[in-house]
Amino acid sequence: MATREFSGPFLLVNFKTYLEATGKRAVELSDKIEAVGRDTGVRVGVAPQFCDIAQVASQVEIPVFAQHVDPMAPGAFTGHVLAESVKAAGAAGTIINHSERTIRLLDIEKSVEHAREVGLATVTCASTARLAAAVALSEPDIVAIEPPELIGSGRAVSKERPELITESVRRIRNVNPNVKILCGAGITTGEDVYAALKLGTQGILVASGVVKAPKPEDVIMDFCQAVRKLE
Amino acid sequence: MATREFSGPFLLVNFKTYLEATGKRAVELSDKIEAVGRDTGVRVGVAPQFCDIAQVASQVEIPVFAQHVDPMAPGAFTGHVLAESVKAAGAAGTIINHSERTIRLLDIEKSVEHAREVGLATVTCASTARLAAAVALSEPDIVAIEPPELIGSGRAVSKERPELITESVRRIRNVNPNVKILCGAGITTGEDVYAALKLGTQGILVASGVVKAPKPEDVIMDFCQAVRKLE
Amino acid sequence: MATREFSGPFLLVNFKTYLEATGKRAVELSDKIEAVGRDTGVRVGVAPQFCDIAQVASQVEIPVFAQHVDPMAPGAFTGHVLAESVKAAGAAGTIINHSERTIRLLDIEKSVEHAREVGLATVTCASTARLAAAVALSEPDIVAIEPPELIGSGRAVSKERPELITESVRRIRNVNPNVKILCGAGITTGEDVYAALKLGTQGILVASGVVKAPKPEDVIMDFCQAVRKLE
Amino acid sequence: MATREFSGPFLLVNFKTYLEATGKRAVELSDKIEAVGRDTGVRVGVAPQFCDIAQVASQVEIPVFAQHVDPMAPGAFTGHVLAESVKAAGAAGTIINHSERTIRLLDIEKSVEHAREVGLATVTCASTARLAAAVALSEPDIVAIEPPELIGSGRAVSKERPELITESVRRIRNVNPNVKILCGAGITTGEDVYAALKLGTQGILVASGVVKAPKPEDVIMDFCQAVRKLE
Numbered sequence: 026m027a028t029r030e031f032s033g034p035f036l037l038v039n040f041k042t043y044l045e046a047t048g049k050r051a052v053e054l055s056d057k058i059e060a061v062g063r064d065t066g067v068r069v070g071v072a073p074q075f076c077d078i079a080q081v082a083s084q085v086e087i088p089v090f091a092q093h094v095d096p097m098a099p100g101a102f103t104g105h106v107l108a109e110s111v112k113a114a115g116a117a118g119t120i121i122n123h124s125e126r127t128i129r130l131l132d133i134e135k136s137v138e139h140a141r142e143v144g145l146a147t148v149t150c151a152s153t154a155r156l157a158a159a160v161a162l163s164e165p166d167i168v169a170i171e172p173p174e175l176i177g178s179g180r181a182v183s184k185e186r187p188e189l190i191t192e193s194v195r196r197i198r199n200v201n202p203n204v205k206i207l208c209g210a211g212i213t214t215g216e217d218v219y220a221a222l223k224l225g226t227q228g229i230l231v232a233s234g235v236v237k238a239p240k241p242e243d244v245i246m247d248f249c250q251a252v253r254k255l256e
Numbered sequence: 257m258a259t260r261e262f263s264g265p266f267l268l269v270n271f272k273t274y275l276e277a278t279g280k281r282a283v284e285l286s287d288k289i290e291a292v293g294r295d296t297g298v299r300v301g302v303a304p305q306f307c308d309i310a311q312v313a314s315q316v317e318i319p320v321f322a323q324h325v326d327p328m329a330p331g332a333f334t335g336h337v338l339a340e341s342v343k344a345a346g347a348a349g350t351i352i353n354h355s356e357r358t359i360r361l362l363d364i365e366k367s368v369e370h371a372r373e374v375g376l377a378t379v380t381c382a383s384t385a386r387l388a389a390a391v392a393l394s395e396p397d398i399v400a401i402e403p404p405e406l407i408g409s410g411r412a413v414s415k416e417r418p419e420l421i422t423e424s425v426r427r428i429r430n431v432n433p434n435v436k437i438l439c440g441a442g443i444t445t446g447e448d449v450y451a452a453l454k455l456g457t458q459g460i461l462v463a464s465g466v467v468k469a470p471k472p473e474d475v476i477m478d479f480c481q482a483v484r485k486l487e
Numbered sequence: 488m489a490t491r492e493f494s495g496p497f498l499l500v501n502f503k504t505y506l507e508a509t510g511k512r513a514v515e516l517s518d519k520i521e522a523v524g525r526d527t528g529v530r531v532g533v534a535p536q537f538c539d540i541a542q543v544a545s546q547v548e549i550p551v552f553a554q555h556v557d558p559m560a561p562g563a564f565t566g567h568v569l570a571e572s573v574k575a576a577g578a579a580g581t582i583i584n585h586s587e588r589t590i591r592l593l594d595i596e597k598s599v600e601h602a603r604e605v606g607l608a609t610v611t612c613a614s615t616a617r618l619a620a621a622v623a624l625s626e627p628d629i630v631a632i633e634p635p636e637l638i639g640s641g642r643a644v645s646k647e648r649p650e651l652i653t654e655s656v657r658r659i660r661n662v663n664p665n666v667k668i669l670c671g672a673g674i675t676t677g678e679d680v681y682a683a684l685k686l687g688t689q690g691i692l693v694a695s696g697v698v699k700a701p702k703p704e705d706v707i708m709d710f711c712q713a714v715r716k717l718e
Numbered sequence: 719m720a721t722r723e724f725s726g727p728f729l730l731v732n733f734k735t736y737l738e739a740t741g742k743r744a745v746e747l748s749d750k751i752e753a754v755g756r757d758t759g760v761r762v763g764v765a766p767q768f769c770d771i772a773q774v775a776s777q778v779e780i781p782v783f784a785q786h787v788d789p790m791a792p793g794a795f796t797g798h799v800l801a802e803s804v805k806a807a808g809a810a811g812t813i814i815n816h817s818e819r820t821i822r823l824l825d826i827e828k829s830v831e832h833a834r835e836v837g838l839a840t841v842t843c844a845s846t847a848r849l850a851a852a853v854a855l856s857e858p859d860i861v862a863i864e865p866p867e868l869i870g871s872g873r874a875v876s877k878e879r880p881e882l883i884t885e886s887v888r889r890i891r892n893v894n895p896n897v898k899i900l901c902g903a904g905i906t907t908g909e910d911v912y913a914a915l916k917l918g919t920q921g922i923l924v925a926s927g928v929v930k931a932p933k934p935e936d937v938i939m940d941f942c943q944a945v946r947k948l949e
Contacts, residue, residue: 044330048344075306075337076345093335099275101408101464104324104357106306113279114307122823126335130815130823134849156823158893159852177332200851200893233332353592361584361592365618387596389662390621431620431662506792510806537768537799538807555797561737563870563926566786566819568768568797575741576769588797639794695794 034252035167035228036062036218036245037148037207038235039072039092039120046236051077052084057242058235059085065249068228072120075106082115090148091119093126096135108136108143118146120230122160124173130159137163148207148230154189157206158196167205168197169230175210177233181217182210187224194225213244215251222255265483266398266459267293267449267476268379268438269466270303270323270351277467282308283315288473289466290316296480299459303351306337313346321379322350324357327366339367339374349377351461353391355404361390368394379438379461385420388437389427398436399428400461406441408464412448413441418455425456444475446482453486496714497629497690498524498680498707499610499669500697501534501554501582508698513539514546519704520697521547527711530690534582537568544577552610553581555588558597570598570605580608582692584622586635592621599625610669610692616651619668620658629667630659631692637672639695643679644672649686656687675706677713684717727945728860728921729755729911729938730841730900731928732765732785732813739929744770745777750935751928752778758942761921765813768799775808783841784812786819789828801829801836811839813923815853817866823852830856841900841923847882850899851889860898861890862923868903870926874910875903880917887918906937908944915948 038058040046046054051073062069072090073081082089095105111119121136122128128136133149140147147165151157157170170193175182183190190208197206208221209230221229229248238244269289271277277285282304293300303321304312313320326336342350352367353359359367364380371378378396382388388401401424406413414421421439428437439452440461452460460479469475500520502508508516513535524531534552535543544551557567573581583598584590590598595611602609609627613619619632632655637644645652652670659668670683671692683691691710700706731751733739739747744766755762765783766774775782788798804812814829815821821829826842833840840858844850850863863886868875876883883901890899901914902923914922922941931937 039334042328042330042333042336042338042341044340047330047338047341074341076309076341078307079311091335097273099273099278102273102356103270103351103354103463104322105273107273107278109275110273110278110305110307120334123334124824125333127822127824129820130826130849130852131817131820131845133823134846134852152824153827155855156827159823159827159855162848162852162855162889196855232334355593358591358593360589361595361618361621362586362589362614364592365615365621383593384596386624387592390592390596390624393617393621393624393658427624501796504790504792504795504798504800504803506802509792509800509803536803538771538803540769541773553797559735561735561740564735564818565732565813565816565925566784566799567735569735569740571737572735572740572767572769582796585796587795694796 033068034222035068035070035205035207036248036252037070037072037090037228037230038245039230039232040074040236041092041232042074043236047074048077052081054236054241055081055085058245059087061242061245061249062087065246065253067249067252069245078111078116079114088117089115091116092123094119094121094136094140096132096139098139108140108145112143112145116145118148118166121147121149121165123150124152124171124176133160134163137165154193154196157193158200161197161201161204164201165204167207169207169209171209171230178211179213180211181213181220182208183212183217183221183224185211187220190221190224190226215247218248219251219254222252264299265453266299266301266436266438267479267483268301268303268321268459268461269476270461270463271305271467272323272463273305274467278305279308283312285467285472286312286316289476290318292473292476292480293318296477296484298480298483300476309342309347310345319348320346322347323354325350325352325367325371327363327370329370339371339376343374343376347376349379349397352378352380352396354381355383355402355407364391365394368396385423385427388424389431392428392432392435395432396435398438400438400440402440402461409442410444411442412444412451413439414443414448414451414455416442418451421452421455421457446478449479450482450485453483495530496684497530497532497667497669498710498714499532499534499552499690499692500707501692501694502536502698503554503694504536505698509536510539514543516698516703517543517547520707521549523704523707523711524549527708527715529711529714531707531711540573540578541576550579551577553578554585556581556583556598556602558594558601560601570602570607574605574607578607580610580628583609583611583627585612586614586633586638595622596625599627616654616658619655620662623659623663623666626663627666629669631669631671633671633692640673641675642673643675643682644670645674645679645682645686647673649682652683652686652688677709680710681713681716684714726761727915728761728763728898728900729941729945730763730765730783730921730923731938732923732925733767733929734785734925735767736929740767741770745774747929747934748774748778751938752780754935754938754942755780758939758946760942760945762938762942771804771809772807781810782808784809785816787812787814787829787833789825789832791832801833801838805836805838809838811841811859814840814842814858816843817845817864817869826853827856830858847885847889850886851893854890854894854897857894858897860900862900862902864902864923871904872906873904874906874913875901876905876910876913876917878904880913883914883917883919908940911941912944912947915945
């Protein structure tokens with residue numbers, strides 16, 4: 026996934042370890058998300074669980090992300106997630122340092138570098154404006170700002186904490202002019218998405234707002250239409 | 257995989273994060289191992305990386321194990337390995353607490369219980385005789401004894417540390433009369449396998465001895481013939 | 488502290504990282520606890536924070552415990568807690584694997600062994616009956632059973648979950664006939680202590696019930712009188 | 719310790735968990751280091767183990783640092799190291815994220831903030847130039863650059879990897895013009911110290927080079943004279 030090459034907004038759906046998006050349901054949900062992306066012309070991606078990456082990636086053409094990779098190179102490491110393995114399964118990229126899977130600062134840098142070497146795009150997460158700048162220094166493809174207290178809350182970061190986003194954008198741009206910036210946490214409506222883009226981000230990272238919705242395709246359609254409205 | 261139902265020896269090959277057993281090569285290696293198992297009538301299994309489980313499980317009929325599962329139930333946990341996901345991908349079981357992925361005592365118990373609930377067999381590892389008994393108390397299907405200092409050494413635990421195995425078997429049997437016992441570390445020849453079985457184990461857990469061999473199928477054949485010799 | 492030598496009940500007060508028991512207040516609280524122990528003839532001990540061990544141990548004669556030790560031997564380990572350091576500061580023992588500081592199974596065994604080598608008594612904690620037996624296999628001086636959900640709840644484990652205690656005692660005795668057994672969580676009255684001893688334990692591990700009480704000396708007196716009633 | 723107020727070079731000696739600097743020997747070594755600092759007029763500090771902080775701080779007037787603090791506020795946290803406790807014991811500051819005690823990025827920020835609130839100066843460590851800039855964003859009082867592969871090697875970072883230091887200084891200054899910069903790893907002679915200062919740092923962080931020396935006072939004298947030479 027040549028993330029640096031496309032310039033439009035990006036909506037990434039994190040499947041977490043929700044049963045609603047495990048196994049066959051991961052494939053079905055990915056199909057729906059891809060269909061809406063195709064219909065609206067908005068760039069969308071999915072981040073299923075490790076065991077589902079291969080199956081999902083073989084079924085859809087939108088970029089598939091791992092939710093995490095371990096920082097090590099191939100070798101005698103049982104039970105770890107190798108960037109090479111994620112890549113071989115068909116992933117285009119990986120999330121790093123999600124607030125539900127935070128890692129040591131040193132490992133953020135190692136993971137970004139190792140992912141880049143094997144050809145995976147990186148979405149590195151941070152929970153505060155200052156940390157967003159710190160992770161931007163590692164030069165991932167994308168920085169995602171997510172205040173943990175709003176994750177899964179239904180209260181959108183773009184409306185509840187707009188100053189966090191503008192402050193993050195400002196601090197990130199101080200140290201890295203090119204990285205793509207997503208925001209997330211509590212996003213459930215197209216209005217939330219619209220607000221996020223207006224604040225200077227290039228897209229959103231969403232999970233329960235889509236995955237746990239009665240009709241995920243309707244939510245993602247609402248999101249994509251909000252993106253269109255802006256263009 | 258109804259591990260409690262089969263009584264013969266069991267050879268489990270851990271693919272770790274070796275490039276030689278990643279992606280397509282995981283499937284190819286699994287095919288070879290299955291073929292030898294079929295030809296010799298010896299029960300064999302494989303433990304590929306998470307991303308390879310689905311593909312491997314769809315190609316072979318021998319039991320496929322995850323190398324690790326996280327202890328949590330489904331929910332908002334990004335980047336974790338759900339037992340339900342491993343099961344949905346077609347795995348028959350999972351390794352727990354491998355010496356390269358040790359976990360807290362509390363999580364060993366939780367992981368074994370959660371794996372059992374979703375229908376995964378469990379191979380819980382320990383590095384000393386005393387720890388082998390401690391993990392046997394959680395009532396996994398299999399306990400595997402592996403002294404870390406011999407892992408990947410080419411010096412077989414069954415020949416270098418026979419007293420560790422007999423002592424482990426003794427201590428495990430004190431607290432759990434039924435659990436299947438494997439041993440591992442440094443196993444590279446059929447002779448090593450034979451020695452392990454003679455010491456009271458019901459099989460072996462092997463990794464580099466097979467995966468890194470120039471001809472893995474020859475090594476696994478040597479192992480299986482050693483098993484046959486005993487019966 | 489020759490824990491194996493004394494046979495009566497033991498009350499251990501864990502100061503945790505409560506401000507009420509930090510710095511000078513750790514010394515003052517230890518003084519009060521010692522005074523009640525002396526007056527009633529009941530064996531009591533305290534577990535202050537690392538930085539307070541030396542000062543507390545120089546002021547009181549009752550045994551002082553660390554709340555944790557790291558499993559390593561002396562060397563190039565910055566920011567870790569060496570058993571040798573805890574011992575040099577005057578501690579008689581250490582808590583291991585408290586539910587607020589759980590460690591890997593392997594490290595429980597290492598910590599107990601290393602503590603024994605340097606002459607520290609060990610209180611190893613477990614949250615379930617089965618785990619209590621597992622830690623008893625490492626042969627610490629004391630096993631403490633504490634269900635985390637009752638810690639700090641004010642609902643005493645000895646009254647809310649008596650079956651957990653009897654089941655733990657039974658399972659521990661199956662594998663280790665000599666280890667002293669404490670229980671804890673939610674203990675706030677002498678009646679709770681009395682109930683704990685009647686269920687087959689040899690004492691209690693208490694924290695907020697004493698440390699956060701308006702008059703800790705009254706609570707510990709209530710506990711000690713309950714112990715006396717039994718003898 | 720008003721680190722922002724003094725402008726001269728600073729030499730900080732990390733005692734790690736070396737037996738040579740545990741208990742009484744921590745006090746003796748601190749005495750010697752203080753004496754040399756006094757005689758030469760060079761600012762020196764020591765970082766003993768947690769259990770030794772109170773005793774050392776009561777014996778010397780030079781600043782005493784903890785080797786680590788945990789990020790939490792006071793409360794029900796057994797076996798953790800509270801900034802408040804370190805402060806109450808007499809410490810002037812704390813090391814954070816040493817390469818032998820690395821922490822999550824999020825916890826670096828929390829630890830620096832919490833330390834500042836309780837009045838502790840902070841020395842935050844990083845192993846690469848980029849990470850040095852990332853930790854400088856948290857606005858600690860001091861950033862220390864230490865490539866782990868040279869720690870304890872006897873090959874001084876200031877001579878083996880001068881470009882790492884100049885690159886770190888450059889990157890740090892891009893994001894934080896005021897933070898004091900130390901470097902460390904392999905420093906054993908005054909010449910190494912001189913080289914470090916010439917490269918734009920304001921001092922060094924040293925451990926085995928002093929602690930494991932036959933005559934630590936001679937080494938620290940050599941270091942301090944090198945500092946004097948520059949002024």
